[in-house]
Amino acid sequence: MPIDQNYHTDFSRLSNTMLKHFRDDKRKFWHWYISMDRGVPGMMGKTNVAIGQVVHQIMLEKVEAAEILTHYPQDCFKSNGALNPKPAKEFRELMEGQGKIVVKDDDFKRIMEICNSIEAHPLGSLLGREGTKFEEPIFWTDNTTGLDCRACPDFAYNTGSEILCYDLKITEKPDPKNWSKIAKRFAYYQQDAHYSSGLAHLTGLPVRFVFWAVESVWPYRVAQYEYDAISRERAGEDYMRLLKELKRCKESNDWDDRWTTESNFLAVEPWDVEAEDELEGFDE
Template identity: 30%
Template sequence: MTEQEYRQHPAVSRSDLWRLKDSPEKFKFYRENPVEPTQALIFGQLFHAVVLQPEQVQEMFAVAPDCDKRTKAGREEYAAFVESAQGKTVVTLEQMAEAQKMCDAVKRHTLASKLLGGVHEKEYLWTDEITGENCKCRADIVTKVGGMPLVVDLKTTTDASTAGFSREALRYGYGFQAAMYLEGVNKVTECEHNFVIIAIEKTQPYAVNVLLAPRQFVQHGYGTFRELIEIYHDCKQSGVWYGYNGKDNMLGELLLPSWME
């Protein structure tokens, strides 16, 4: 599938389920009212394409010319660019250069470069055995290194140090992602994989860290996956996409931080 075809496929994805952590009400709203991608998201997509799909970068992205739109010539040049860029994601020269520098840093990293082989940007579709819900994931890389089958994910970050990125992984649900991706890839391929993240910082010197998701990390994420897929299934069955006060509309309580308690 192309990325657009994958996004339009009706099966539920990791990013879909992660929205349920806020509330089913928000999940339903954003699914019916998709928002424009942020610049951070666009850059992440560009970086992934430069590393994993270099032959398709020109088909997917259009680099805006460095023209002075205050002048007639500049406005005409930019208008011609917009006309030619239909259907492509527009990025700047600076974004393209930055993505290429980060790609070069990943390829210079001995361990990370070994992980770049294998199948890139492949979709995996499966049915959850407990809820019967159709699920999907699109793995950055599925490969085998030293006889070990791996699902590899590229992540950009402000802090790729082991301690710093571990905190980020918990905050953004990377354990949940690891569990859901392994669930899908393992079922489709009938082979047990491990989950590895290539984390790269977005500022010079573009430091790289390669980190394995250990068993306990994935197990914790699997608990989150089971919780969210079952909430999704229940809401679909009932037609009730509830908000912050829960399915039974119960009164909540204000929280104190643990140090204050």
């Protein structure tokens, strides 16, 4: 079922996205979530993000494509086939008010191909398993820090002995070489730690967290990823350190990074000042 929109604007409880923003910049976190004098930046408007959102709605929320998608009419295009910015924007805004996303024909085809690929993969069977919970928000209070938290697993299943938590990622590069870089860049290990902590708090059961990376371009392959035990332990320790630091910032009302409160030293390396003749033959 669709997530209540109030979930995304409830800043009284810590989400994984909020924690990532805290990791990236404490002061911006304060402006976005404590003082709330600045709007939180969004990702919508980007084609790949929109495609990922639509696939989630179709596969997880069981929404029919026709309910949420529509095509640009002919008067939104120039004579050469390119989109005419002004009428295209006006049409997008009109459709947004009706709860629909406007896509080009090629993007519509991609979305359908992605969904078909998922359904033909063993992942499709998981999505159809009876007892699976889809996008059900969870709320808990961290035992160590007392911070109120929230998360919304894409889909999860209770086996009785453990919780299987799955996250669906739509990406152009699902191969191990590239996706490992993506996972590191977006700190997916933190998402694993946050969601797993919440589910463990609520159920008392161990949690296995699995990412499903689905290729958003042909040939629309599907890959399964999860962190090994040692990595999850490290991620859990880092996660707890972040929670404790956030608690400290809240209690002390100190949101400044050290580089803003003390002198920062610059360095000149030997190779920065050596004469060119001294560097001759360096590459040989």
